[in-house]
Amino acid sequence: MILDLTNNIKFDEINISESLLQRHVVKNFEILFPDYRIIESEYRLVGDVRKFGLSGRIDIFALNLKENRLVVFELKKDNNKNILFQTIDYSDFISENYNLIILSTNNLSLSEKDILLKNKQKPEIILIAKNFNHPTIRRIQNIENVISLYEYKAFQNxxxxxxxxxxxxNNKIVFSNKEKKAIEKIDSSNVNLLIKEALRNLDDSYYLIDSDILAINPTILYNSFKEISSHFNISHLTKGQFLKLIRESDFYIEDRKTMRFKDYNTSVILIKIQ
Structure with a gap:
């Protein structure tokens, strides 16, 4: 929800189509990505691009003006496990047919083509989706391309x-400053963010979310938190300290000694997720 304090109006989150999302990004591209320029929207790649010899279509084909590098934008309405594989296929095809694509692209100046042909860098990848799951994030660490992930939320009006x-x-994951600052000082106000970051590190077979209530084994949650904490400048928390922080927050509901979870019984902690 967004609250307009001047006019005392709230705007609720809504769902939008993938095509509308793309139109908004293209229309406001210079504001969102001032260091980039669109070469072409819906750029068609003809040839053996994807499996079984299928051609492909890049949502937004762009140029990184600072690094003189081609950029592949892929947009998805929701999280999609294929978004990364699809974009890698596009990137690989561009790399394999680099000179031909540069020379045949009309919306590049002669000087831009000359620089691109000399640099011959792997395309940058920018993915935009409502959210990303941990398997996608984990796979990114093993890819050579420069990659950025953006999450979006659409609201009324x-x-x-x-x-x-x-x-x-350069093969290094860099979390956004906003996320780092929100977690540097751990207290009950940002424990929900900590939990959501810990969930990104887990396959969804390890937890259950129903009506914004998370059910998860406390040990599994803590072990995942330990893994993601290395990305942030925060002091070590013991399992007891971590769970105490959760239980003292407004998001804590209750502990259950035994609960039927997936195909087995386990102890769980119930937490509100916002």
Whole structure:
């Protein structure tokens, strides 16, 4: 929800189509990505691009003006496990046919083509989706491309929020400053963010979310928190300290000694997720 304090109006989150999302990004591209320029929207790649010899279509084909690098934008309405594989197929095809694509692209100047042909860098990848799961994030760490992930939320009255989740350059994951600062000082106000970050590190077979209530084994949650905490400048928390923080927050509901979870019984902690 977005609250307009001046006019005392609230705007609820809504779902939008993938095509509308793309139109909004293209229309406001210079604001969202001032260091980039669109070469072509819906750029068609003809040839053996995807499996079984299928051609492909890049949502937004762009140029990184600072690094003189081609950029592949892929947009999805929701989280999609294929978004990364699809974009890698596009990137690989561009790399394999680099000179031909550069020379045949009309919306590049002669000087831009000359620089691109000399640099011959792997395309940068920018993915935009409502959210990303941990398997996608984990796979990114093993890819050579420079990659950025943006999450979006759409609201009533044509409001859209875009947030940089993290980017990867020179094979290093860099989390957004906003996320780092929110977690540097751990207290009950940001414990919900900690939990959501810990969930990104887990396959969804390890937890259950129903009506914004998370059910998860406390040990599994803590072990995942320990893994993600290395990305942030925060002091070590013992399992007892971590769970105490959750139980003292407004998001804590209750502990259950035994609960039927998936195909087995286990102890769980119930937490509100916002």
């Amino acid at each position: 044509n409001f859209i929020q875009f947030e940089l989740l993290f980017n990867k350059g």
